Amino acid sequence: MSTATETKPKRTIIPFGPQHPVLPEPIHLDLVLEDEKVVEVIPSIGFIHRGLEKLVEKKDFQEMTYVAERICGICSCIHGHSYCEAIENVMNVQVPERAKYLRVFWDELSRIHSHILWAGLFADSFGFESLFMHSWRIREKILDIVEETTGGRVIFGYCKIGGTRRDIANGRLKSIVTELKAIEKECHSITDVFEKDYSVKKRTKGIGMLSKDDAVKLGAVGPMVRASGIASDARKLGYAAYGNLTWELITESGCDCHARLMVRCREIYQAFDLAYQAADKMPDGPVEIKVTGNPTGEFAARLEQPRGEVIYYVKGNGTKNLVRFRVRTPTFANIPPLLKALEGCELPDVPVIVLTIDPCISCAER
Amino acid sequence: MSLMKIAGLVSGWALRKPATRLYPFVKRETYPHTRGHIEIDIGKCTFCTLCEKKCPADAIAVDRAAKTWSIDRLRCISCNACVEACPRKCLSMANTYSPAMLQHGIQTFAQNPAAPAEK
Numbered sequence: 001m002s003t004a005t006e007t008k009p010k011r012t013i014i015p016f017g018p019q020h021p022v023l024p025e026p027i028h029l030d031l032v033l034e035d036e037k038v039v040e041v042i043p044s045i046g047f048i049h050r051g052l053e054k055l056v057e058k059k060d061f062q063e064m065t066y067v068a069e070r071i072c073g074i075c076s077c078i079h080g081h082s083y084c085e086a087i088e089n090v091m092n093v094q095v096p097e098r099a100k101y102l103r104v105f106w107d108e109l110s111r112i113h114s115h116i117l118w119a120g121l122f123a124d125s126f127g128f129e130s131l132f133m134h135s136w137r138i139r140e141k142i143l144d145i146v147e148e149t150t151g152g153r154v155i156f157g158y159c160k161i162g163g164t165r166r167d168i169a170n171g172r173l174k175s176i177v178t179e180l181k182a183i184e185k186e187c188h189s190i191t192d193v194f195e196k197d198y199s200v201k202k203r204t205k206g207i208g209m210l211s212k213d214d215a216v217k218l219g220a221v222g223p224m225v226r227a228s229g230i231a232s233d234a235r236k237l238g239y240a241a242y243g244n245l246t247w248e249l250i251t252e253s254g255c256d257c258h259a260r261l262m263v264r265c266r267e268i269y270q271a272f273d274l275a276y277q278a279a280d281k282m283p284d285g286p287v288e289i290k291v292t293g294n295p296t297g298e299f300a301a302r303l304e305q306p307r308g309e310v311i312y313y314v315k316g317n318g319t320k321n322l323v324r325f326r327v328r329t330p331t332f333a334n335i336p337p338l339l340k341a342l343e344g345c346e347l348p349d350v351p352v353i354v355l356t357i358d359p360c361i362s363c364a365e366r
Numbered sequence: 367m368s369l370m371k372i373a374g375l376v377s378g379w380a381l382r383k384p385a386t387r388l389y390p391f392v393k394r395e396t397y398p399h400t401r402g403h404i405e406i407d408i409g410k411c412t413f414c415t416l417c418e419k420k421c422p423a424d425a426i427a428v429d430r431a432a433k434t435w436s437i438d439r440l441r442c443i444s445c446n447a448c449v450e451a452c453p454r455k456c457l458s459m460a461n462t463y464s465p466a467m468l469q470h471g472i473q474t475f476a477q478n479p480a481a482p483a484e485k
Contacts, residue, residue, distance in 0.1 A: 063422040066445045130376050137385045151401040151459075157445055166399070193372045278422070 078162025114306035208353035222308020410456035417448035
């Protein structure tokens with residue numbers, strides 16, 4: 001007769017993804033369960049690898065801007081910006097001041113729409129359908145402003161090496177700020193629910209814990225690391241016009257899903273504020289300068305996407321094609337912390353925890 | 367309190383007009399700068415092939431000898447690179463999207479009126 005100490009609990013492996021109702025994009029996780037408790041998670045990625053980095057052999061460095069923008073749909077805008085920042089640093093291009101502020105303005109609009117999109121998906125992951133719909137209704141207004149000013153709803157395509165493709169007239173900029181203030185007011189109707197609602201708190205508080213030490217050790221980035229109490233944001237490096245704006249880093253100390261939710265909700269308002277500041281301080285002048293020659297040298301640009309810090313490495317040898325192009329995306333960095341956060345959780349909480357890294361698998365697999 | 371907030375939000379919208387449109391009867395208006403599809407004023411084209419060289423998606427093909435300009439609408443990513451490169455400004459970005467296609471085809475524009483305008 002076996003005793004309780006001798007008997008090992010039976011383990012079951014449940015495949016999660018790549019097709020799963022809660023996942024907007026494909027990632028596969030093998031969940032090793034003991035009863036309903038997750039004891040181990042084995043990830044497998046690579047379902048949508050497209051080999052975009054290798055395209056530098058065929059496309060010249062100017063054309064690669066379009067490729068970089070299409071690495072991902074949601075953070076497309078900052079992908080294009082990151083690539084341009086990296087090339088501009090290699091080529092010592094001084095971007096006009098107005099272009100720097102315009103880049104901040106559009107980057108922050110991108111952050112707002114990405115965070116609201118995520119908030120909607122997150123609400124959907126724990127079955128709060130009406131909150132999902134209202135989040136996306138508000139996001140649509142941001143997309144309208146983006147389409148009007150850049151020409152694209154999701155692929156903004158505003159960035160080019162040496163500046164921006166488009167400008168916003170000062171009069172229109174002021175009226176956009178007025179519209180944004182109305183949208184900001186409307187955002188409170190959803191973020192208050194995320195913050196205080198009983199059922200939201202019940203599904204997110206104390207779930208998916210990622211301690212401060214683990215966040216550092218496993219290299220978490222973006223809202224994931226800031227929700228574990230670490231003040232880390234690439235915007236503080238002062239690229240574009242961020243160095244001229246006044247803002248404080250948002251951190252939470254909860255280390256759980258609710259803390260990550262709160263970081264993103266608070267960042268929505270911070271992004272509004274940064275967009276107002278950029279519009280207010282935007283100087284007059286040209287928005288682009290002509291760039292001649294080919295890049296020689298290497299540079300690693302660090303920018304903050306809605307999901308966290310992205311690293312763009314470019315290396316040129318004086319020809320029109322880059323020698324090396326490498327992108328380290330925030331979702332890729334956040335997969336090891338996600339596995340840690342999943343350990344010990346209950347099976348029904350898995351979708352909620354997976355969503356808190358804001359998984360963007362298009363980015364991660366490029 | 368938050369329960370009241372979401373209840374108010376949901377019931378408020380139940381009494382208003384829907385936030386969505388009754389497509390296809392009501393269509394969404396695009397903006398003047400919306401990147402919809404590429405149009406060409408073929409009469410002004412000099413067939414310099416700059417647009418073909420600048421196209422990152424290889425969607426444009428220019429035939430100097432036959433004086434034709436072709437575009438594969440399904441390859442085109444509406445990035446505006448050809449419009450920015452065109453020295454004669456004969457390319458423009460229309461703000462309406464290309465209609466859905468039943469068959470994948472390449473649209474060809476010819477400067478010579480004797481040649482077929484489209485195939």
